[in-house]
Amino acid sequence: MSxxxxxxxxxxxxxxxxxxxxxxxxxxxxxxxGIALLALLAAACDTQTPLERLQAQLDTYPxxxxxxxxxxxxxxxxxxxxxxxxxxxxxxxxxxxxREAVLDWQQVDSGTYERYQPFLGMVVLxxxxxxxxxxxxxxxxxxxxxxxxxxxWREDSSGRSFWEFYGQYALLSHIxxxxxxxxxxxxxxxxxxxxxxxxxxxGPAAPGGGRTYGTNGSATRQTRPDFFRxxxxxxxxxxxxxxxxxxxxxxxxxxxFGK
Numbered sequence: 001m002s003x004x005x006x007x008x009x010x011x012x013x014x015x016x017x018x019x020x021x022x023x024x025x026x027x028x029x030x031x032x033x034g035i036a037l038l039a040l041l042a043a044a045c046d047t048q049t050p051l052e053r054l055q056a057q058l059d060t061y062p063x064x065x066x067x068x069x070x071x072x073x074x075x076x077x078x079x080x081x082x083x084x085x086x087x088x089x090x091x092x093x094x095x096x097x098x099r100e101a102v103l104d105w106q107q108v109d110s111g112t113y114e115r116y117q118p119f120l121g122m123v124v125l126x127x128x129x130x131x132x133x134x135x136x137x138x139x140x141x142x143x144x145x146x147x148x149x150x151x152x153w154r155e156d157s158s159g160r161s162f163w164e165f166y167g168q169y170a171l172l173s174h175i176x177x178x179x180x181x182x183x184x185x186x187x188x189x190x191x192x193x194x195x196x197x198x199x200x201x202x203g204p205a206a207p208g209g210g211r212t213y214g215t216n217g218s219a220t221r222q223t224r225p226d227f228f229r230x231x232x233x234x235x236x237x238x239x240x241x242x243x244x245x246x247x248x249x250x251x252x253x254x255x256x257f258g259k
Contacts, residue, residue, distance in 0.1 A: 049109075050080060050082070050107075050108060051066065051082075054066060054084070058084070058086065058127070061086045061087065062096065062127075062129050062131075063086070063087035063096060063127055064084065064126065064127050065085045065123050065125075065126040065140075065176055066084050066124055067082065067083040067084075067085075067121065067124070067140065067176050068080060068081075068116055068120055068121065068124050068137075069121075070224065070227055071113065071116070072227075073113065078107065078108050078112070079105045079106060080105070080106050080113070080116070081104070081106070082102070082103050083100065083103075084101050084102075084103060085100045085172065085176055086098070086099055087129075118214050118216070119137040120220055120224060121214065121215075121217065121224055122214055123139070123142075123143065124137050128147075137200050137214075138191065139178070139212070140173055140178040140213075141165070141173035141176065141183060142187075142191050142201070144169060145188045151165040151169060152164055152166075153185065160185075161184065162182040162183060163184075163185070164182075177219075177223055186204075187203065200214075202214045203219070
């Protein structure tokens with residue numbers, strides 16, 4: 001199944017691609033009304049953030065997840081790009097049809113950029129079928145763990161308990177950026193404990209230490225290389241600019257000394 005999405009160039013301002021059905025076993029179905037209108041509203045005097053506007057637009061859907069797909073900082077300011085996965089009712093069935101789209105880049109202010117800077121690749125806004133809206137960042141797929149609508153607990157050959165998503169939800173978790181590693185019960189307990197303390201959970205410790213998810217996570221570096229290439233290029237440019245300023249000042253000082 002191919003995935004249409006907007007180009008990753010921050011300068012691209014084309015309309016977001018038409019989302020695709022993500023439950024292959026359901027087969028073709030009419031596009032859910034309104035999903036093509038997920039382009040965020042642009043209002044010059046609007047004081048809401050793009051995520052706040054998006055939350056209002058998605059209110060009619062019984063289930064959705066919004067992932068911070070990418071972010072960019074340049075001379076023109078700050079911007080975010082969001083991936084949206086919505087679950088919409090299917091006529092004559094209790095099943096939900098899942099659709100996914102990557103929206104166009106949205107400008108954000110410096111405060112919003114700084115607030116979400118640690119959360120690249122994580123779910124930053126979601127709604128469960130029960131109607132609960134969650135604005136706390138978390139790794140993809142973790143919200144569905146423990147809910148028997150999405151899967152069940154199993155044990156591996158060593159007796160370690162892990163969460164097994166039902167087929168269509170395993171695909172859904174993968175689409176949102178869930179890494180290949182199973183979610184073990186210890187991971188989920190760590191997630192719940194962190195949320196209980198009002199802290200963000202970045203997944204189990206990565207091999208060698210450090211985070212798995214989020215901007216500095218090992219999984220994020222593998223799944224979003226474009227962000228890190230831009231970051232390295234920006235840092236190199238800043239370093240060259242600093243070096244040139246230092247060289248210019250030193251040259252000026254030497255000329256003054258020579259006089």
